[in-house]
Amino acid sequence: MSAKIIVSDVTKIYPGQGRPVVALDRVSLKVPEGEFVCIVGPSGCGKSTLLRILAGLVPCSSGTAAIAGGDRGKPLHSLVFQEYAIFPWKTVLQNVAFGLQMRGVARPEREATACEWIGRVGLSEFTDAYPRQLSGGMRQRVGIARAFANDPEVLLMDEPLGALDAQTRLILMDELLHLWEADRKTVVYVTHDIEEAILLGDRVVLMTARPGRLKAEFTVPFTRPRGIEVMGDPAFAGLSYQIWEALRDEAIAAMGPRA
Template sequence: MTRARWGGTVHLVNDASNPSSASPKVTARGVSKRFDTTAGEVIALERFDLEVAQGEVVCIVGPSGCGKSTFLRILAGLDTASGGELTVRRDNPDKPENAVVFQEYAIFPWKTVRENVAFGLRMRGVPRAERDATAAHWIERVGLARFAGAYPAQLSGGMKQRVAIARALAYDADLLLMDEPLGALDAQTRLTLQEELLRLWSETGKTVVYVTHGLEEAVLLADRVVVMTAHPGRVKTILDVPLPRPRSIETTTTPEFAALTGELWHALRDEVARAQGYEVPA
């Protein structure tokens, strides 16, 4: 199955026979994105290469404007690439290809928590009783059982984002795409949700591509961290995070964590400075 509505190609490989096969879940080869503006061509993403293995958690960090969100949107099918090749292996053609968690919650204010979580299932045509049961399960898992009938206006920011996470998990795609999901939350709420994500991922074994601007967050959550450069957006380096799982907030107090965060900052520092307009010798 091929999704090819643009210059590049997305292959959706059906490989139900061998779900644990060695072929990666996501393969991006030379994916690029160019915008035509009246001021000329802007290159948001240039020859982006990445492989994500089944069950792996990959965080993408980089200065603002490096195209990390653009890549995620292309991967989600919400935007089109200008060139390159993107392959997403699908192990079960009945399941959706991916589920997205957006930065600004993006839950529907006019639907209750239950209706929001069940939304993706409803769009897939899942019968009402079944989708209500699934929604109830995930609402319970993110600790919002008391608020199942509430509207988003009655929830705090952290609770709204938990609804968005429950909606993505209830959709039951193997590939979870998260675009700075905790970026708009305060520090304490972010910590509790990071632990919640670690727990949910370890229980579900999803493949995760996670865009963030938080270095500690990236090291805490990821198996590998992709560092990007800005203007044009390219992969600068990929950092392995060999910290053992299960992880928790306590992981952040270990010397290994500090060393990895330092290494990541070292890789990123010049990029951030350059993105902010400082002259940095290459």
């Protein structure tokens, strides 16, 4: 399979006050077309920085990060942020159509596409509602639809469910799984939640505490299509514990020295 994303030797150094901060240290990663990769790491390990470098929002200090383009006029990537990154002054329809609008897609066409995705995330009734009228989970459905509707080569997700309560999170994980399985785009998904990573991903990549390096990777054995029921599989618990064992030291390191 061809690599859709190639990250090679990416280092990111923030100048910082006095001492420069190394956020990423020679990170290399290959993601084949159609793979769902989850990056797990302690907070502040630079996993969001890596995603922002891929999205072209932040330049890297050295190394290269590239997404292979397709032949059509598709955008390379779309980002899903946490729920509060949808625009409060735009309706659900305007939010979902935003990426298409920025690319100059004509109104009837972009609204038709947006409506289709709004339907797929179950918000048809709220097409003309403003975000303040929606719950946190509904808002994040808008954020997800906004990225999918843009039809990018690659989806980049930055802890999209991180701000939601545990139950809403489970529901959205299941929905995300089904949305993704319909067209299997290449995804890089950043999270600090191990179970979320196993449930959603084909592969889980572990990052170290700052400076962020790739520490280990795990292949998720569950077949697709899969649903929330795999969480009941003993292998799920086993893998989850295995990842936690590798992550624990990093999480403790990220907390800083004990008082």
